[in-house]
Amino acid sequence: MKRIVMIGSGNVATSLAHALRGRCQLVQVYSRRMEHARQLADAVGAEPVDSAAALVTDADAYVVAVADDAIAGIVDASPPTDGLWLHTSGSVPMSVFAGRRSRYGVLYPLQSFSRDLLVDLSRVHFFVEGSSAAVTAQIAAFARCFLSEKVTVADSRQRCILHLAAVFACNFANHMWTLAADVMSRDGLPFDAMLPLIESTVEKLHHLSPSQSQTGPAARGDEAVMRRHLSMLHGDEEAIYRMLSQSIMNHKARK
Template identity: 45%
Template sequence: MIHDVVLLGAGNLATSLAVALSNAGFPILQVYSRTVESASKLANLVGAEPICKLESLRTSASIYIVALPDDVIASIVSVLPELKGCVVHTSGSTPMSVFEGLRAKGFGVFYPFQTFSRSKIVPFSNIPICLEASNDECYASLEQFASKLSGTIVPMSSEQRRWLHLSGVFACNFTNHMLALAYQLTTEHHISFEVVKPLVEETIRKAFEGNPALYQTGPAVRNDIQTMERHAQMLKVFGLADLYKELSLSIQKLSGSDKGLKNRT
């Protein structure tokens, strides 16, 4: 059973996670970060010891959570001492095998599928936590641990996780970009972006009723060539005409209605 935590990382995810762990009653023994400042800032928030050298790492915690940028996980793991607890990382795109060779009770992945901000502590209760472990005992501990934080625990292989991570680029990063472009188009024409909010909320509500492709609306899916051409023309000044055409074509491909457009060109 997991009863205390060492956290490696002090970024957005680590901060929200540390607060959630603290609220759930898990003592955080240490917070590691490359700089004393960031280690101290988060450690002070949750009553942990800040460390910025891995030699200072206590080796008897029941879980070590590596919440560091993807590109430094492997190098940190390679210099970890022998640890008595389980070691997990929080990365969507890093396979569990990054831990192979590590001397520990077990290892695994604890991947909270959410976007974390600097400015806001995101509560964990609603966040799906995707779990993977090197052995059953480690998985059982992780599952019990994660269930103290969230109501949604999802067992997931490394292969599935990298696809979920990529889905998140569409669902979060690209969706945000679509809204950023809508913001640009409205505010440039002196229209409050708030006017767009009910439309987006209804779009999201509908999308999760099933397969969003079945609820696709707009000029592309009905192959309204005249409107699409007018839109592309309007968007030239924003440098967005090509993106508009690519997105429209992608909608038509997914809906199987791209025959019309193909005949056209």
């Protein structure tokens, strides 16, 4: 697959387009807003379009990297093609393409994407699925050749589980860091003092399971420290501290 149309110009589409640039021919970049389409298209040497009806019909693959609830509408508004259609969502089933396209699948990068920060996709694990065994193999080969060696076949239910787990591992973890920053800022303490601790915590996960890596007063059952911490908190912060501490103790008791 050499001729690629990128449908979307947001965080995921931007990292994918930059990763594919120079390895594939990026024919078009679509966005509902022409200025967004042009910004990414100019960066990767593609034609910008703001109408799904204007998509070329002879591309090898169409990568749909848009909001989940926009996928079906964009496919319906696009001209019929024989190309392979892929979406990048972890929570949308592959069946969104069924009855709309003959060859289709999923190319899901298990990663958090932020605006203006390109992700090194060679380090990212991709989960793929296709409308047939042959299509699945084609998607996996494409991902391994152009994006990352870390590629695993996963069906729609498994991707939903991955997406759910990622909310715990990434989104909730980031919110904990946000709360830590709030607690520190109230006393004028810099959050970057926490970065070595966060980095070493993540580094341990390369060698130990998360449950083996768990430390802290709840893991030790140190009631005195937990009471002291709770006396310093109010509202949501206090409730979250109580809930997570109890969860840690419950999890430890089950082991």
